[in-house]
Amino acid sequence: MKYKIPLYKAEIKENEINAVKNYLLTEEKNRGREIKKLENKLAEIHGVKHVLAVSSGTLALFVLFQALKITKGDQVYLPSYTWPSAANAANLLGAQLHFIDVNPSSFCLEPEQLKIKPSSGKKFIISIHQFGNIWKLDKLVQIAEENDAILIEDSAWALGLEHGLKGKAGIFSFHPRKLLSAGEGGAIYTDDDSIYQHCKIFRNHGLNKAGKLVVPSLNARMPEIQAVILNKQLKKIDEVLAAKEKTALAYSKKLENNKQIILPEKHNSRLWPTFNIILKQKKIGPIIKYMQNKGIEVRASSVTTHLEPFYRKKFPSLSLPVSEHLAESSLSLPMYKGLSREELNLVCTNLQKAILL
Numbered sequence: 001m002k003y004k005i006p007l008y009k010a011e012i013k014e015n016e017i018n019a020v021k022n023y024l025l026t027e028e029k030n031r032g033r034e035i036k037k038l039e040n041k042l043a044e045i046h047g048v049k050h051v052l053a054v055s056s057g058t059l060a061l062f063v064l065f066q067a068l069k070i071t072k073g074d075q076v077y078l079p080s081y082t083w084p085s086a087a088n089a090a091n092l093l094g095a096q097l098h099f100i101d102v103n104p105s106s107f108c109l110e111p112e113q114l115k116i117k118p119s120s121g122k123k124f125i126i127s128i129h130q131f132g133n134i135w136k137l138d139k140l141v142q143i144a145e146e147n148d149a150i151l152i153e154d155s156a157w158a159l160g161l162e163h164g165l166k167g168k169a170g171i172f173s174f175h176p177r178k179l180l181s182a183g184e185g186g187a188i189y190t191d192d193d194s195i196y197q198h199c200k201i202f203r204n205h206g207l208n209k210a211g212k213l214v215v216p217s218l219n220a221r222m223p224e225i226q227a228v229i230l231n232k233q234l235k236k237i238d239e240v241l242a243a244k245e246k247t248a249l250a251y252s253k254k255l256e257n258n259k260q261i262i263l264p265e266k267h268n269s270r271l272w273p274t275f276n277i278i279l280k281q282k283k284i285g286p287i288i289k290y291m292q293n294k295g296i297e298v299r300a301s302s303v304t305t306h307l308e309p310f311y312r313k314k315f316p317s318l319s320l321p322v323s324e325h326l327a328e329s330s331l332s333l334p335m336y337k338g339l340s341r342e343e344l345n346l347v348c349t350n351l352q353k354a355i356l357l
C-alpha cells in the first residue's frame with residue numbers, strides 16, 4: 001500500500017547515488033576500503049575500540065552470540081516488548097530464554113523485574129535501548145556483575161548515542177526505520193579484542209586469517225555498496241538527529257493537551273529515531289485502520305515477543321502485564337527527516353479524530 005505519509009522514509013541524496021556509481025566503476029581497486037572506513041568512523045563516533053560491519057542488525061546479534069559461544073544450557077534474559085531478533089538468535093543457538101517485562105515509559109527492560117537464577121550455564125542480559133532510550137543501564141551493569149552475567153547492548157535504535165559501552169559488546173542496525181539506512185545493514189561493536197577476532201571469523205563463513213575454515217558459519221558480511229552509502233550518510237548524522245528531535249518535540253507540543261494520549265519520556269540522554277505514544281483507553285487496531293484510510297501509516301510500536309505463536313507455545317502461561325498492555329495500546333507515528341509541519345499536523349488531527357470515534 002502506498003501512503004501519503006509513510007511511517008519512515010530514508011533520505012538518499014544525489015551525492016550518495018554518485019558515490020555508489022563511482023564505487024561500482026572502481027570496485028576492484030577499492031575493495032574493502034569503504035567497509036573499513038565505515039567501521040573506523042562508527043568506532044570513533046561511539047568511542048569504542050572495534051566495529052565490524054555486517055549485513056543486518058539481526059546477523060550482528062547472531063554473529064556476536066556465536067562469538068560469545070552462546071549454546072544449550074546458557075541463560076539469556078531479555079525484554080519481550082521489542083523486535084525479536086535477539087530472542088531468535090539466542091534461541092537458534094539453543095539457549096534458554098527468560099523474557100522480562102519492560103518499563104511503561106521507557107519501553108526498556110525494567111531492572112526491578114530482573115531476577116537472575118543460579119545456573120551452571122553462562123548467563124547473559126540483553127539490554128535493548130528501545131527507541132533510542134537508555135534505561136537504568138548502571139543498574140543492569142551492577143546486576144550483571146553480582147550474578148556473573150555478561151551484559152550485551154542492543155543499540156539497533158541508538159546509533160549516534162554517545163553513552164559509552166557499558167556491556168561487553170553491542171550492535172547497531174541500519175534498517176530503514178533506524179537513524180541512517182542503506183536499505184539494510186548492521187554492525188557489532190566491542191572493546192574486547194578476543195570477541196572482535198571471533199566475530200570476524202563468524203562473519204566470514206568461519207574462515208580464520210589464513211583462510212582456513214576453523215568453525216562452520218554463515219556469510220554475514222555487509223555488501224560494500226551499503227558501506228558507500230552509509231559513509232555518506234554518517235556525515236549528516238547530527239543533522240538527522242536534530243531534525244528528528246525537532247519533529248518529536250513538535251509532536252509532543254501538538255498532542256500534549258490530549259488526555260487520551262501518553263507521550264514518550266523526554267530527557268537529555270535519549271534520541272528520537274521514532275515517535276511512539278500510548279493510548280490510555282483505546283485499542284490501536286481501529287486507529288491504525290482509520291489512519292490507513294486517510295493515507296497515513298501508523299503501526300504498533302513493537303512486537304510482544306512472548307505472545308508470538310512460536311514463543312507462546314514455549315511459554316504458554318508467561319504473563320508480562322506491561323508488555324501485553326503496550327501491545328494493545330502503543331503506536332508509532334510517522335517519523336523521518338523531511339516530514340513537513342503540514343504533514344505532522346495532518347497526522348495529529350487525524351489521530352485525535354480517530355481517538356474520539
Ligand SMILES: Cc1ncc(COP(=O)(O)O)c(C=O)c1O
Pocket residue numbers: 056057058059082083085086128130154156157172173174175184185186
Ligand atoms: C531492537 C532491535 N534489535 C535488532 C533489530 C534487527 O535489526 P535488522 O532489522 O537490521 O535485522 C531490530 C530491528 O528492527 C530492533 O528493533
